[in-house]
Amino acid sequence: MRRIDYKLIADLVPHGSTVLDLACGDGELLNQLIRDKGVRGSGVDVSQEAVEACVTKGLSVFHGDLDAGLADFADGSHDVVILSMSLQQLRRPRMIVREMVRVGRQAIVSFPNFAHWTPRLQLFLGGRMPVSRDLPHQWWDTPNIHLCTIKDFRALCLEEGLRIEHELYLSGIHTQPPQRAVLPNLMARLAIFAVTRC
Amino acid sequence: MPRVVMTAAKRTDRKEIGDVAMGLGADAGSAGIVRTKHVTFDQPSQELALEGGGTLAPFTVAFETYGKLSERKDNAILVTHALSGDAHVAGRHSANDQRPGWWDMMIGPGKGLDTDKYFVISSNVIGGCSGSTGPASENPATGRPYGTDFPIITIADMVNAQAMLLDHLGVEKLLAAVGGSMGGMQVLEWAVSHPGRVHLCLPLATAARQPTQAIAFNEVGRQAIMADPDWRGGHYYDGKPPAKGLSVARMVGHITYLSDEAMQEKFGRRLRDIHDYSFTFSADFEVESYLRHQGLSFTNRFDANTYLYITRALDYFDLTRRHGSLVQAFRDVTARFLVLAFSSDWLHPPYQLKEIVSALRATHKHVSYYEVESHYGHDAFLLEREKMEGIIGAFLASGARTFVPAS
Structure with missing residues (x-):
């Protein structure tokens, strides 16, 4: 099944642009962007399996650790830098957002919204760390070390002086977004932000 | 020959x-x-x-x-x-x-x-x-x-x-x-x-x-070869080859191919076939004996002049030279x-x-x-x-x- 979040991200990416996909995994999003939007794309990932999977697909990929920043990438070298569903796994998320808008004209970040009503309820009523379809890990083995909410990310953008060009909400990676967003910080499971430097 | x-x-x-x-x-x-x-x-x-x-x-x-x-x-x-x-x-x-x-x-x-x-x-x-x-x-x-x-x-x-x-x-x-x-x-x-x-x-x-x-290490190797009296300006093929010089060059090179950790793991400070220092300049340490062996066996298969020429080719390699950047x-x-x-x-x-x-x-x-x-x-x-x-x-x-x- 095609991922709706990938489609929404693709809609934000200009045709033929240069794209850098951070934590690109097996390169599926990149592949779609190259195929559907004719982008010149490359990825970055820290895992050997991911790099090998990308090379198998014929993608251009850089083996690197995002926690060390993007020192190997020049200022303004890309039109769009994407970080899909991985912000919460990085040690220094604020630094990487800064790096994204340094390397790219536009940054697209998607992440699970920790203020969705299900984690809120689990914590409020159950008194336990939330475990759900989107965040399936127990607290002691989760790779998600920096979870945030839609409001949190907006606040970070404000502090970093970033302009929010688009803000999209989803209730799942395979679920069509609602026509109108009502109380997104409560109702959206995922959010996609497109930001630029002011 | x-x-x-x-x-x-x-x-x-x-x-x-x-x-x-x-x-x-x-x-x-x-x-x-x-x-x-x-x-x-x-x-x-x-x-x-x-x-x-x-x-x-x-x-x-x-x-x-x-x-x-x-x-x-x-x-x-x-x-x-x-x-x-x-x-x-x-x-x-x-x-x-x-x-x-x-x-x-x-x-x-x-x-x-x-x-x-x-x-x-x-x-x-x-x-x-x-x-x-x-x-x-x-x-x-x-x-x-x-x-x-x-x-x-x-x-x-x-x-x-x-x-x-x-x-x-x-x-x-x-x-x-x-x-x-x-x-x-x-x-x-x-x-x-x-x-x-x-x-x-x-x-x-x-x-x-x-x-x-790398240029620096190559230069040490070349100097070792050229300092060997058997090198004779590079025209030694009618006599003894500069084996000692080539062997030292190879020993230096070999060190640069390993790492601190690999050497530590492979040899440590282990002594070779002896229980204590010999208090001489013979190869007490395993690493010494290894390098001597590597150097010596190299001289059986490699020509000293080739070592000079190829290290020169390495040192001259610079893609920016012809193209600016x-x-x-x-x-x-x-x-x-x-x-x-x-x-x-x-x-x-x-x-x-x-x-x-x-x-x-x-x-x-x-x-x-x-x-x-x-x-x-x-x-x-x-x-x-x-x-x-x-x-x-x-x-x-x-x-x-x-x-x-x-x-």
Whole structure:
């Protein structure tokens, strides 16, 4: 099944642009962007399996650790830098957002919204760390070390002086977004932000 | 005795043994029993114009091939060797040959460079001493070995000689050029000097310009050779070779191929066959004895003048020199790149490989970078089969799907 979040991200990416996909995994999003939007794309990932999977697909990929920043990438070298569903796994998320808008004209970040009503309820009523379809890990083995909410990310953008060009909400990676967003910080499971430097 | 004659004699031996051994069956995954072949370019149109001026003619290139060239001629891979390598990259020269080719772990049926799919070519560089024309070869002007009358050659010259070998083999365009260290420099030179003739480039543990520290170590090696009284200005072929000097050069080189951790693990401070210090200058430590052995055994198979010439070629290598900048040097590159670095390599640390990647990326070339985690130092590219085979195989397979024949 095609991922709706990938489609929404693709809609934000200009045709033929240069794209850098951070934590690109097996390169599926990149592949779609190259195929559907004719982008010149490359990825970055820290895992050997991911790099090998990308090379198998014929993608251009850089083996690197995002926690060390993007020192190997020049200022303004890309039109769009994407970080899909991985912000919460990085040690220094604020630094990487800064790096994204340094390397790219536009940054697209998607992440699970920790203020969705299900984690809120689990914590409020159950008194336990939330475990759900989107965040399936127990607290002691989760790779998600920096979870945030839609409001949190907006606040970070404000502090970093970033302009929010688009803000999209989803209730799942395979679920069509609602026509109108009502109380997104409560109702959206995922959010996609497109930001630029002011 | 001039070395060219020795090589010719050795070749005949190998052929006879090889022919007998053919029926014995090769070990699994091995390229089997192989033979070094030679081609001599002696036509007036086949002079090799050298980067440093002058020409080399006639000249011979020693080479080996594994697998079969496809009908569409779209499966040829050139493997280029490092300082002390030769054309014998895979398989064995005879059934009881103790030492397979220098990258046998990567080349053979079902291996990273799968000889069931690919036609693998390797050759000894010019200036070398393993069958290709070098300082030990006969100088046609004098009828005696060249010695230091051999012209200075560069990485670009080596590559141009390989291009002539490919013409000879009927290979218009390579699917891939693959090599580590000095071999990686040749791969880079291929991409820059013959952009239409190579589809994939796989440089490993190398640099786009020889780093200062590597020049420094090479200079120590050269000084050791030239300080040996047997070197005699490079014209020693009628007498004793400068074995002591070459051996010291190799010992220094060998240290740069290892890493602190690998040495610590392999030797520590262990003593050799003694329980306490001998309180002499004999090789008490295992590491000393190892280096002495490496140095000495090297002198049995390598020519000291070749060491001088090849380290010179390494030191002169700088892609920015002819083109102003690395980005500019790569401007006309059409090949796709997979650049491999090794974490503990201090001769060519990962930053030197990343420099290549950044320059290629500046003009949006197709380039991937992978850093192999290894404690083996520079030599890792000769050892870490399991960590490289998958990604190299994947890169070659994806390239085979996108190969465009020479226009």
